[in-house]
Amino acid sequence: MATTLAGKTILMSxxxxxxxxxxxxxxxxxxxxxxxxxKTDQPDPRLAGTIHTAAEAIEQAGGRALAVVGDIRDDATIAEAVERTVGEFGGIDIVVNNASVLNLSGTAQLEPKRYDLMQDVNVRGTFMLTRAAIPHLLASPDPKVLTLSPPINLDPRWFAGHPAYTMAKYGMTLAATGFAHELGQKGVSSTCLWPATLVATDAIGNLPGGDQMVAASRRPDIVADAAYEVLTTGGQALNGRTLIDEELLRERGATDFAVYSMTGRDEGLAPDLFL
Incomplete structure (x- = not known):
C-alpha cells in the first residue's frame, strides 16, 4: 500500500x-x-551548489528544510542534527544514508587518510547516523532507512581494481542489512538502493575521463524516483532488499527511461559499478 511523504520528516547525510x-x-x-x-557551506569551483542552495531548492519544491553544516564523521554533528530535527519537526520518520566518498585507487596508491575517509564517511557515517535516529524511528508509525549502496557482488573484478572502495560500499550494504534484521523486528524497514547505470554527479564528472562518463550516464532523477517508490511503500515489504533503480521502476510500471538519459536516448549507457 503506497503512502505519501507529506508531513514526513527525513534526516539525510x-x-x-x-x-x-x-x-x-x-x-x-x-x-x-x-x-x-x-560540509559544503561555501561554493566550491569543483562542486555545484552548497547546503544552503540545496535547502532553498527543497523549500521551492514545497518542502521544509533544515541545513546542518557539519561532517558526518563527527558524532557531535550527528547528535546536533538529530536534536535540531526533532525540535524543528517533532520527530524522524526516515533516515537516508546518502553521503559517500568515491576513490578508485589501488591498494598501494591509496593514502591511509583517504582510506580512513572512505571508511568513516561511508560505513561509520551510515551506522552512526542510523543509530542516533533509532529512538525517533521507533516512535514513527512507518519508519524507513534508505541506504545508497550496492548489492554485494563477489565477482573478483570489483576487488581487483579498487578493493578499498569496494569494501567501503559493501560495508554500507552490510550495515543496512544488519538494520533490516535487527530493527525490522521492531517495525523499521531498511532498504538499499543502487543505480543500474552511471549517474551524472560531480563525483563522476571529476574523475579522469569524467566528461565521457557523464555523457553515458543518467540524471539523478531516476534514483530519486526509485527512492520515492521505496519510501512510499508502506510497511516492511522492501525490508532487507537491495534494489536497482531501473528494475524497481519497471516493476512499478515505468516504461520511458530515455527521459532520464543525459543524451535523451536510452542507449549507449554505462552500467554502474558492482553490476
Whole structure:
C-alpha cells in the first residue's frame, strides 16, 4: 500500500547536490520535512551548489528544510542534527544514508587518510547516523532507512581494481542489512538502493575521463524516483532488499527511461559499478 511523504520528516547525510538533492527535492514535492547534514557551506569551483542552495531548492519544491553544516564523521554533528530535527519537526520518520566518498585507487596508491575517509564517511557515517535516529524511528508509525549502496557482488573484478572502495560500499550494504534484521523486528524497514547505470554527479564528472562518463550516464532523477517508490511503500515489504533503480521502476510500471538519459536516448549507457 503506497503512502505519501507529506508531513514526513527525513534526516539525510549529504544532499547538497547530486542524488541526495534529487531525492530531497522529490520528497519535498509531497511536502516533506528534510534535514540535510553536509560540509559544503561555501561554493566550491569543483562542486555545484552548497547546503544552503540545496535547502532553498527543497523549500521551492514545497518542502521544509533544515541545513546542518557539519561532517558526518563527527558524532557531535550527528547528535546536533538529530536534536535540531526533532525540535524543528517533532520527530524522524526516515533516515537516508546518502553521503559517500568515491576513490578508485589501488591498494598501494591509496593514502591511509583517504582510506580512513572512505571508511568513516561511508560505513561509520551510515551506522552512526542510523543509530542516533533509532529512538525517533521507533516512535514513527512507518519508519524507513534508505541506504545508497550496492548489492554485494563477489565477482573478483570489483576487488581487483579498487578493493578499498569496494569494501567501503559493501560495508554500507552490510550495515543496512544488519538494520533490516535487527530493527525490522521492531517495525523499521531498511532498504538499499543502487543505480543500474552511471549517474551524472560531480563525483563522476571529476574523475579522469569524467566528461565521457557523464555523457553515458543518467540524471539523478531516476534514483530519486526509485527512492520515492521505496519510501512510499508502506510497511516492511522492501525490508532487507537491495534494489536497482531501473528494475524497481519497471516493476512499478515505468516504461520511458530515455527521459532520464543525459543524451535523451536510452542507449549507449554505462552500467554502474558492482553490476
Amino acid at each position: 549529504g544532499g547538497s547536490r547530486g542524488i541526495g538533492l534529487a531525492i530531497a527535492e522529490r520528497a519535498a514535492r509531497d511536502g516533506a520535512n528534510i534535514t540535510l547534514i553536509a
